Amino acid sequence: MKALKSKNRLSKSPKKRNLNDLFEKGKGFIESINPSENVLLIHHTDVDGYCSGAIFLAGLKRIDKNIKIEITAAANEEIENLVKSEDVKSYNKIIILDVDVSYLKKEFENFEGQTLIIDHHSLRVDLNADKIVYINPRFENEEIYQPTSYIVYKFLSSIVDLKDLEWLAVLGTIGDYAFEDCKDLLEKWVHVEKKKDVIKTDFWKVSKMVYGTIIIEARNVIEILIESENLSKLKSNPKVISAYSKFEKAYNGVEKEFWNKAEKIDNIIISVITPTLKRMGSALLNDISFENEDKFIILLERRGENFKVHSRYQSGKIHLGKLMEKCCTLGGGGHRHAAGGSIRTSDFEKFKNCIISNVSNLT
């Protein structure tokens, strides 16, 4: 029964679609917006999400300055709450950037208005329908890695001139650590040969500053991005500098805690932290993993009775999603290079043994 089920799911994997055709469908969505309508623009809470939100907001205003747009940052949980509530009825159009909402297909189909979703996460279902446009570069190539800022920039540039905002597309793209599949855009702005050298660029540094600013004072980040004009103005913005220094202070404390408690077993590094700020754990773990590409890093965050588990292994030698699915006692999963889950604090030893025995089988 189980095997049959998964087979069915595989046979339903979305059929290929051409990105230009999806852009055409998206153009239709944009052209149908009129100033009497209420538009809600939702973007993800990371740097790629904010940069795509900023480009989109500025782009829509250029297309028609009378369009009424409300903009907000959100992740899955908030979007789910919104589409399941009565509040959703006050909008005619919803635009979602950089969040995988494919599990909310039914809710978006029931929404009376129209929805435009631009995302770059792995495809699960094809959300495209009469009232839904779903643009994702993975319809052309399942393995392609082109962040939402890159796609939003390409898409809106086919409608309106956004040349002066190209640097924001680069910032979001680099914030998501993309390189190979975005070279046509990046090569004008960053001069590095290899992906790993991206972390030496100013764009990388500023993307860290923006991330810190989002965490410390998320409210004005879109305005700051749009008004900055260029990377060096953003870098020297007093609000960004002050927010980032607060973020760094907290970050440094957590980093110290990570290494103090770190346990090293072969090429595995595992540690437990108690973060003081939201999303600090994954930010720290990303940085540690980029600096230790040959190490498999696991970070646990204490959450009451449970640990939230985050893991990264940039080498890609092990599929972390599958490993986390197997070892996280309260559920886990994710991608090859990045995955997570939850365990009870009392299951820590069991979890660790599961990781060790599976990793030694795989390497």
Ligand SMILES: [Mn+2]
């Ligand atoms: Mn992204």
